[in-house]
Amino acid sequence: MLNLLNKILCYPKFNEEEFKKRLEEFHSLGIEDILSDGKIKINDFKILGKGTNSLAVKAIYKGQIVALKIRRTDSSRVTLEEEARILSKVNKFNIGPKLLNFTQNFLVLEFIEGNFIEEFLTCENLNQVKNVLLKLLIQCRILDIIKIDHGELSRATKHVIITKNGDVKIIDFETASERRKANNLTSIISYLFLRPEDPFKLRERLGINIDDLKYLLRDIKKNNSEEIFYQILSKLNIY
Missing domain, CATH: 1.10.510 (Transferase(Phosphotransferase); domain 1)
Incomplete structure (x- = not known):
């Protein structure tokens, strides 16, 4: 799994120091697994979505399927924390996917089918x-x-x-x-x-x-x- 994580957590450019930092964040969130599912492929791994600043993958968190948003290493944004702040605000009005957890580089979100x-x-x-x-x-x-x-x-x-x-x-x-x-x-x-x-x-x-x-x-x-x-x-x- 570690070989897979370094390709996904540090997409598109792997860096050893950055990977260690992100892996620590990943484990601190309590993510149990990431799942290959979606219409887009990265290194033979299926993901839910890919944008200029982030990837979205299906994951397991506290026994439930969630969407995990990952900041790309080449993103123009230095953090996902501002998006988390906005989401927490709109969630109060039952708008947007529920924000379940977050760090600088990850958002754990309700998976919407x-x-x-x-x-x-x-x-x-x-x-x-x-x-x-x-x-x-x-x-x-x-x-x-x-x-x-x-x-x-x-x-x-x-x-x-x-x-x-x-x-x-x-x-x-x-x-x-x-x-x-x-x-x-x-x-x-x-x-x-x-x-x-x-x-x-x-x-x-x-x-x-x-x-x-x-x-x-x-x-x-x-x-x-x-x-x-x-x-x-x-x-x-x-x-």
Whole structure:
């Protein structure tokens, strides 16, 4: 297992001193095992995801399956602790994967099983689609209210998972910030409804008047009120 760990914990460039430090962190977290599972391969080991700053692998923690996020050795970020702080804050509103433990280089997260938003939106059951969209927009509204900008919801393809029970999970708060203006609601609406090609056919399926929607989005940028939010939900025909 040690040979495997040095390839995963110190990806992409192995360093003996860094590996010893990370191995100590890894053991301090209480991780019992890491599992080869996922659609991406690194050195013949399957992982859940790979980004410019981190990897995500399936692991065993306190007898349960979790997602372990690992900071890459070539990451521009010196720590994952800021992401942990943001997650602990949004978790209070039942948003994001539950943060179970963390160190400088690792996050132990609830493992979320389901379909990414693009896969889910092929669902033919319009009531299910409406229910999920409502949950997603409410979560984005909450993030705006608590002034945390996710940063990636205008490109939400791999950042929203829908579980088998129809729960909505916004994931990957790596680029989230409290220092810039929170635009989660307008970002996700642009992604879902305003792209020229309308990839999910939501404008057609929900009977949305695009001009009315754009007008309300301009309004909510100026006045982030609950009244305008519910007007938007009404125009989207999901409330």
